[in-house]
Amino acid sequence: MMLFSLKGAYRFWQRNAFIFRRIFPESLAVNFLEPVIYLLAMGFGLGAYLSTIGGLPYLVFVATGLVSTAAMFGATFECTYNAYVQMYYEKAYDAVITTPLNVEDVVVGEILWGATRSVLYGTVFLIVVAAFGVVRSPLALLIPALFMVSGLMFSVIAMTFTAVNPSIDYFTFYFALFITPMFMFSGVFFPLDALPAWVSTAAWLTPLSHVVSLARALALGTVEGRHMWDLVWMLVVTAALFPLPVVLMRRRLVK
Amino acid sequence: MVALVASPSRAVTMRSSVVRASGLTKRYGPIQAVDGISFEVRPGECFGFLGPNGAGKTSTMKMIYCVLPPTAGDLQVLGMDVRTRARQIKARLGVVTQDNTLDSALSVRENLVIFARYFDLPWREARRRADDLLEFVALADRADSKVEQLSGGMRRRLMVARALVSQPDLLVLDEPTTGLDPQARQLTWEKLRQLKRTGVTQILTTHYMEEAAALCDRIVIMDQARVVAEGAPADLVRAHVGREVVELRGLQDGEAILKVVGDLADGHEALSDLLLLYTADGEALLHRIREQGLVVEAATLRRATLEDVFLKLTGRTLRD
């Protein structure tokens, strides 16, 4: 693996941020709308049938979980569809690698940008649900920092898939076989400990379950020692996978 | 203009060659794209690569601008090895790729500004150079347009402008004028000559022989991954086809003509309906054909050009 330069990665991050700035108002408005729709459907719709989960009102339980999925989708869309379009159709990477930046810088810059969007999306979602009164602890202020970590993790995973993805149509598989099941079985909608042991073990292997567990604990002020392991899990997985998209993207772009 | 280009003194300080390739080779799996070519580009010159489709020009350019690692051989650019100093080399290059790679999410002006940032220019300087360069390629009035609103030729000019934001010591231009109308091509030639006067070394590929003849001090002709000729355009014409060409159309018996003209022709090229005779004395040759009463539909005498050299050296498929 050739080394990336942090400055080079920052330059590409800056390009993405520059482009994003333009659609920021619209994008933010949509970001505000989405959680509201979720809360109406889940909280008031479903919540009318389910009163409490583990002593929490259903609305509170589900809202503190959805915050993490919003963050996950922010990073995932950026590093799947957006990155693929930039790389394959727009030839943006081909242009950038004729400058002092190399492929590694571009990939790392894209991952950092994915993490940034993750923080933006997750935080906006958090602010909206806070307005519904589901946040109960000032520890919630640490959630954006958590999303930087989880955003890096989801970006690295998505970018790895993008680097080997033969065509844009295959992202359907990424979402159908990875993102959606994870969305359903990571403790967002129901607690994992209510499931058969093997299911909760399997769920523990999914990245999202750790984000949900930690973000919910921060929002509710119920952090315990075991949450430490969620953070460790994310850091270890992110660090271990990090070289993968970088190496694979070089292999793809440099013949 | 002064602000747009490297200081002339830079070229002077680079005494050794700007690019030196020896035994340069590129293979894509089983495909041999570049087969052990050697050449040298000198400071301040314009060096051209000609050759039919698939000859290996773009592969060679990509190795020079450090996005394609050579399979074998040695390649030094600006005195540095492409395998180990890519970043430092690219910081001093300006590149126009064969395919346009403009950022469609950005306006014309922003394309230049953001690109300048990759070279670490401060925003203010980046914006100043962007405006100067838009002026330079006559796109100032389109500064705020979206890239997709530009015509093909305008995009190409924007690519050239973008290659100049870093004030490069070496410009690598892969078919810079493909798709340009005659006016835009003339404009681009003029700009490239202007840059050359300030000491910027240029390497370009082209399918237009007039372009190579008009711009290049020296050229190489590539065919099937190898260099088949090298030299100044005028020298190549003299060496390979002589001074004049007689074009004969609508022949009844090409063989008979060749027999008749004998040693008055230094060589010939048969292209479907057309027979080209290379000669030092076209008048004498035409005279002999008329004298012998041979039937031709049309006979033209003209000066030999680079195109004749090109056809002679790379016209294999047409000849067979």
Ligand SMILES: Nc1ncnc2c1ncn2[C@@H]1O[C@H](COP(=O)(O)OP(=O)(O)OP(=O)(O)O)[C@@H](O)[C@H]1O
């Ligand atoms: N990425 C690649 N993978 C496999 N083969 C390639 C690749 N790029 C180029 N080639 C092959 O290498 C050879 C040289 O291609 P190259 O693009 O260098 O030619 P060129 O002289 O620039 O042609 P043109 O005038 O059409 O632009 C061709 O046979 C081409 O098919």
Ligand SMILES: [Mg+2]
């Ligand atoms: Mg080419």
